[in-house]
Amino acid sequence: MDVLTQTLLTGLTAGLLCRLYLLKSDYRRYPGYPHSVVTHLSLAAIASLIGAVAVPALAAREYTAITFLALVAQQFREIRNLERQSLAELEERELVPRGRDYIEGIARVFESRNYLVMFTSLGASLAAFYSHWSIGLALALLLTHISGHLKRGQYLGEIAVVEPAEITFRGPFLTVNGVVLMNVGLRQSREKILREGLAAVIKPKNDDARAVLHDAGQRQAILHTVATLLGTKLDIGEQEWTPIIRKKIDTGELVLYILPNEPDMECLLEAVRMTPVLESAVTRPLKSRVGRAAAD
Amino acid sequence: MGELRGSILAVIALLEARDKVAGGGAPVFFVENEDERQKLGLTLSRALDAMAHDLENGVLIIVRH
Structure with a gap:
């Protein structure tokens, strides 16, 4: 040759x-x-x-x-x-x-x-x-x-701590760790959510992580990953079962609720940790002088 | 009705709460008790592909997100 x-x-x-x-x-x-x-x-x-x-x-x-x-x-x-x-x-x-x-x-x-x-x-x-x-x-x-x-790239588990959280209802309001996620008007839906829903809290390890979690695209990616890996009971036209993620505005933590097909809390936490950190979500405020000064 | 997101599609109110709702475009359904309200809420939310929200004053609103 x-x-x-x-x-x-x-x-x-x-x-x-x-x-x-x-x-x-x-x-x-x-x-x-x-x-x-x-x-x-x-x-x-x-x-x-x-x-x-x-x-x-x-x-x-x-x-x-x-x-x-x-x-x-x-x-x-x-x-x-x-x-x-x-x-x-x-x-x-x-x-x-x-x-x-x-x-x-x-x-x-x-x-x-x-x-x-x-x-x-x-x-x-x-x-x-x-x-x-x-x-x-x-x-x-x-x-x-x-x-x-x-x-x-990085995974969410490297920049944030993921822990289980509890779902409660204050009247019709679905609440996780004090954050109101949605208003569920129907009593049977509330009962189903209490029985079968899972929730987690995602705590950023530093200010850079907090900026990543703030990004809407990153949050949607978390929901997608979790819904793909655990399955969701969401169906077209039944919006109560939509997985939701919201921020605890005072601390920058995220709370997540899902009605999964597989009700396994450990798997939920792992799924969140496995979510890739999106490049577009990374902003690194700590790399700037102002960001660092503001951080303390 | 196809893409009407974010606006109130229907209102379900207990008879005691009839003063809590006024006109606005969405049809109002009056019911006698809580069980009827829940049942109607379920029917309407499924029929409209939407979600029922409780205003905590005897009124349920049906909204599509």
Whole structure:
């Protein structure tokens, strides 16, 4: 096999391996449709080939290869838009929607993974072209491992303490830890909620965390995650069973109520802890002088 | 009626509370006792795909969110 073919194959393999690794380690957040997986892998194959081809092209002094990469960047942006659009279309019928911020996050992650694949493939084919394909694959494994770290965002459990809370009714008002969530007019609904509802309180560990919890997109993401993992008894037209999250305005804590299919408090707490922190929710007031001064 | 969110679609009031409700566009249903009020509340909230809220003065309002 000549060097060119070896380079291309190494690059392609490296890219696909990287994408499979990123796919597996994040399966929980995936929509789960098999066709989506095929699409993602195909796009990863294209990204890897481009990364792989760039090296021999540049070595042969075909500098137009750079403009080729720019075209690819634009393509990936289009793909991000497509992904966002298709998720947004599905949102309309979701009973507990993901929220725009979460979708934006998913679309951005999708785009960035294609770039990671391209660069992994580029690195691997560089090594394969100038030394040996085994070095290329070794480098690919290293780069894949680094990509894995880059993609790992924070989870809510790292920035907040999640504890069980109690549901009570003050007259018709559904109250959790002193925060009024909603007015439930029907007596049988109140009884059902007392019997089968679960509630939790989410306490931020510092002011940065408090800012994250304040973000509406982040709160919607928590509801979506919890509703997906525990199931919800919500149905179209029966709005009493809607999971709700509200802030305790004086402390910045969140209280959450849900009527789950699986009434397991430990699972509820774990589900909240597992919710990813959305990039768009992070503002970091503590990083500024004013924020730090205001904090004490 | 399709997308009328946030406004009061119907009002259910106990006869003692008839002074607590005035006109405003939403139909008012008067009932004799609490059980009837709850039953009517359930029927109307299911029929209207909406939620019943208790104003704590003998009046239930049906609102779609």
